[in-house]
Amino acid sequence: MTEGKNTAFRVGNAAFINPVLLASGPAGYGLEYSGMIRLARLGGVVTKTISLKPRAGNPGVRLRETGSGLLNSVGLENVGAARFFGEKLPAILEAGIRPVVSLAAEDWDDYTLLLDETSGHRDVDVVELNLSCPNVERGGMAVGTDPEKVDSYVREARSKLPGVALLAKLTPNVQDIASLAAAAEGAGADGITAINTVLGMDIDVANRRPVFRMVRAGLSGPAILPVALEAVWRAARAVKIPVIGAGGISSVGDAMKFFMAGAAAVQVGTAIFYDPGLPERIADELERTGLPARI
Amino acid sequence: MKGNAKRSYKARVRSSERISPSCGVIVFERPEGFPDALPGQFVSVRVSDSTVPLLRRPYSIMDLTDIELALLVKVAGKGSAMLASAGPGDVMDLAGPLGGSSFADPGGEDAVLVAGGTGLAPMIYSARTWKRRVGRGRLYLVHGAASSAESPDASFEADFDMVFRATMDGSAGFSGDVVTLLAKLLDEGRISAPLLYSCGPAAMVRALVERAGGRFKSHHTSLEAVMACGVGACRGCTVPLREEGRIVFKAVCDDGTVFRASDIAWEEWW
Numbered sequence: 304m305t306e307g308k309n310t311a312f313r314v315g316n317a318a319f320i321n322p323v324l325l326a327s328g329p330a331g332y333g334l335e336y337s338g339m340i341r342l343a344r345l346g347g348v349v350t351k352t353i354s355l356k357p358r359a360g361n362p363g364v365r366l367r368e369t370g371s372g373l374l375n376s377v378g379l380e381n382v383g384a385a386r387f388f389g390e391k392l393p394a395i396l397e398a399g400i401r402p403v404v405s406l407a408a409e410d411w412d413d414y415t416l417l418l419d420e421t422s423g424h425r426d427v428d429v430v431e432l433n434l435s436c437p438n439v440e441r442g443g444m445a446v447g448t449d450p451e452k453v454d455s456y457v458r459e460a461r462s463k464l465p466g467v468a469l470l471a472k473l474t475p476n477v478q479d480i481a482s483l484a485a486a487a488e489g490a491g492a493d494g495i496t497a498i499n500t501v502l503g504m505d506i507d508v509a510n511r512r513p514v515f516r517m518v519r520a521g522l523s524g525p526a527i528l529p530v531a532l533e534a535v536w537r538a539a540r541a542v543k544i545p546v547i548g549a550g551g552i553s554s555v556g557d558a559m560k561f562f563m564a565g566a567a568a569v570q571v572g573t574a575i576f577y578d579p580g581l582p583e584r585i586a587d588e589l590e591r592t593g594l595p596a597r598i
Numbered sequence: 599m600k601g602n603a604k605r606s607y608k609a610r611v612r613s614s615e616r617i618s619p620s621c622g623v624i625v626f627e628r629p630e631g632f633p634d635a636l637p638g639q640f641v642s643v644r645v646s647d648s649t650v651p652l653l654r655r656p657y658s659i660m661d662l663t664d665i666e667l668a669l670l671v672k673v674a675g676k677g678s679a680m681l682a683s684a685g686p687g688d689v690m691d692l693a694g695p696l697g698g699s700s701f702a703d704p705g706g707e708d709a710v711l712v713a714g715g716t717g718l719a720p721m722i723y724s725a726r727t728w729k730r731r732v733g734r735g736r737l738y739l740v741h742g743a744a745s746s747a748e749s750p751d752a753s754f755e756a757d758f759d760m761v762f763r764a765t766m767d768g769s770a771g772f773s774g775d776v777v778t779l780l781a782k783l784l785d786e787g788r789i790s791a792p793l794l795y796s797c798g799p800a801a802m803v804r805a806l807v808e809r810a811g812g813r814f815k816s817h818h819t820s821l822e823a824v825m826a827c828g829v830g831a832c833r834g835c836t837v838p839l840r841e842e843g844r845i846v847f848k849a850v851c852d853d854g855t856v857f858r859a860s861d862i863a864w865e866e867w868w
Contacts, residue, residue: 331831335852338605339693339829351833360847362866366824366834371649373826380833380847525649553649576826577644577654579606 307590312346312568314545315468315493317429319346319401322568322594323558323586326549327352327405327431327472328377329572332391334398339579343399345586349496349570350391352405352433355417357383361438363516367505372526372551373573374503376515378438379407384420396426403470406460407433409441414456418463430467432460432492435474435499437521444499447474450486461491470547472496473538475527480534481541488542496547496570497538498531523573527551532564539565539597553578558585562595604829606693607632611684612666619747621716622682623660626667626692635659637701637724638797638820638856641669641694642828645680655681656825656851658797659695660719661726670719672748696828699856701795701818703728708735708791710814711758712806714742714776714798718750720820721797725757738762738789742776742802745769760789777805784813796859798822800867807859817859823850838866 312322327349330336342348360380367374382391387404395402404427408414421427434447434456446452453471460469471487473480475498484495500521505514514520531550539546548561549570558569571582607629616622642654655677661668671682684690701724711721718741725737736759743749746769755761763771764779772779776798783789794814796803803819811817823835830852837854838845839861848854 329827329832331827331829331833335827335829335831338603359845360833360836362838362845362847364824365836366826368651368653368824371652373652375826375832375834377833380836524652573652573826576828576832577649577652 308593310586310589310594314429314470314567316466317468319568321346321586321589323582323589324349324403324547324568324570325575325582326570326572327433329575332387333395333400333402336575336579337398340575341583345401345582346568347401347403347429348395349403349431350387350395350405351381352379352407352436353381353384353387353417354379354407354409355384355413355420357381357386361515361517364514367514367520369503369505369522369524370526372522372524374505374515374520374522375500376438376517376520378517379436384417388420388424392424392426402427403429403431405431405433405472407436409439415459415463418460422464428467429470430460430464431470431472431496432456433472433499435472437474437476437500437502437519438517444474444476447483447499448477450482453483453486454490457487457490457492468493470494470496472499473534474499475530475534475550476502481537484538484542484546488544492544494545494547494567495538495542496549497534498527498550501527501530523551525551525553528553528557532560535561535566536564553581555581555585555588559595563598565597604693604696606691608689609667609692611686611688611690613686614682614684617750617753621670621672621748621750624669624671624681624684626669626690628662628665628667632667633695635662635695637727638720639695639697639700640855641667641692642696642825643669643681644691645677651677653826654693654828656696656828658716658719658723658820658855660722662723670716670722670750672716693828696851697855698830698852699854701820701856704735704793706733706735707793708738709793709795710738710740710780710789710791712740712742712776712780712794712796712798714802715744715748717797717799717820717822718754719797721795722754722757724795736760736791738791740764740776740780740783742779742798743770775805776802777809780806780810784810792816795819800864803859803862804864807862811860818856819859820855821850821857825851827851838863
């Protein structure tokens with residue numbers, strides 16, 4: 304690699320070699336994509352969201368392609384904290400991947416136990432709190448749309464995970480994302496990730512029923528980029544901590560837009576399904592040109 | 599860890615040939631380094647450089663030789679139309695071989711292969727992989743399609759010991775669905791085998807399980823599903839299975855595509 308610009312990125316005490324990460328969800332636990340993406344070349348990989356106990360995920364249809372978008376209702380399927388920390392995390396570290404551990408809980412008791420479990424692992428120096436999944440009945444978006452709940456969830460994580468960089472992942476499905484970002488910052492978050500998926504639904508016309516069992520689902524992909532960009536622009540003006548932009552990035556130019564809107568880093572999600580080389584191309588371009596200045 | 603060697607390749611189209619009014623065979627040059635594949639494994643093809651359609655399209659491998667990779671494509675929507683319109687020299691990005699399970703070689707046992715529509719593809723690859731020879735069991739193909747327009751021509755028949763066709767409109771072969779044809783063939787003693795392999799729409803596989811499953815020692819099916827990642831990461835293409843009395847979700851792309859058909863919890867899957 305020729306001498307490129309230094310694009311190292313920091314949030315709290317956590318350092319990243321560059322500001323290009325894989326978003327939580329599409330990339331699984333990281334290693335599934337290791338044949339297609341040079342994962343160690345990226346700033347980091349945000350893991351699938353981990354819950355205290357394993358989650359089977361949602362029954363029925365989980366995916367539906369839309370116009371330049373993808374609806375999903377996976378429902379936070381994951382192996383649970385014990386297997387994640389015992390099996391997946393060591394493999395991720397072994398592969399030289401820089402993990403960001405995504406966490407979510409169904410209720411407060413599970414949440415505190417999950418934080419206790421996480422705090423025992425010294426390898427975890429950055430956590431993304433998923434306060435915004437639309438595909439679960441409890442926890443998820445139900446927490447992330449209420450600034451008071453965001454405050455208490457972030458505050459609890461702050462006290463139980465001292466020294467760990469905390470990212471709060473926010474939902475766009477609110478009137479005012481700025482107040483949620485401010486609540487997270489006030490409670491001790493080191494960064495904001497914006498956005499999670501946009502609420503949507505689809506209908507199976509022939510059978511006169513919703514496509515998804517949960518009726519509503521989360522929209523991702525290029526279709527949501529303008530929504531994400533606006534949310535990042537607003538959040539970045541409301542807080543001093545770094546904002547990580549995510550939502551519909553499907554080209555190098557898209558990533559540049561997020562930096563110009565005020566993001567300090569970006570996450571690529573749905574695009575890896577069809578263009579797994581994209582995150583690395585963004586990292587290359589940033590090293591060539593440096594980070595674009597905020598508009 | 600499972601899946602980590604799966605990568606994508608640039609593949610050049612060698613030929614594209616229509617084998618029925620709505621189905622075609624796309625033949626790619628086998629990309630350099632493309633691994634050998636097992637029957638039931640698939641590739642996911644990026645059919646467009648734009649984000650329309652967004653996702654890669656999964657296609658079961660119909661044939662893989664030292665020099666060629668063939669896919670059976672039925673035009674069903676935007677993605678398949680783009681793939682079907684590719685011509686010699688076009689280069690597409692495809693990942694594979696994907697899939698963590700496959701059809702087991704029946705060895706000396708006879709097997710019935712039931713295919714609906716393009717579910718024919720893995721049956722052709724199975725037959726070509728297992729190859730007819732002395733000491734090998736017989737392979738009976740029972741193929742179902744909506745009409746003769748979706749019933750591929752006779753060019754693939756030599757790979758099987760016997761071929762039976764059904765079309766819903768009666769325009770080719772037996773008039774009716776493929777499961778009814780299979781039941782009739784079994785009832786009349788025209789075919790008999792301990793092993794059943796299937797590939798086709800979920801409704802067909804479910805009907806097979808319910809109406810013919812008990813007449814075979816085993817029934818393995820290669821499932822079709824809408825997929826996003828193709829490598830077991832996103833958990834979007836799951837199928838509910840009954841395991842020790844409880845429901846578990848398995849990824850069609852990575853735990854499958856081949857499952858024991860009697861394990862599928864159909865009522866949990868729409």
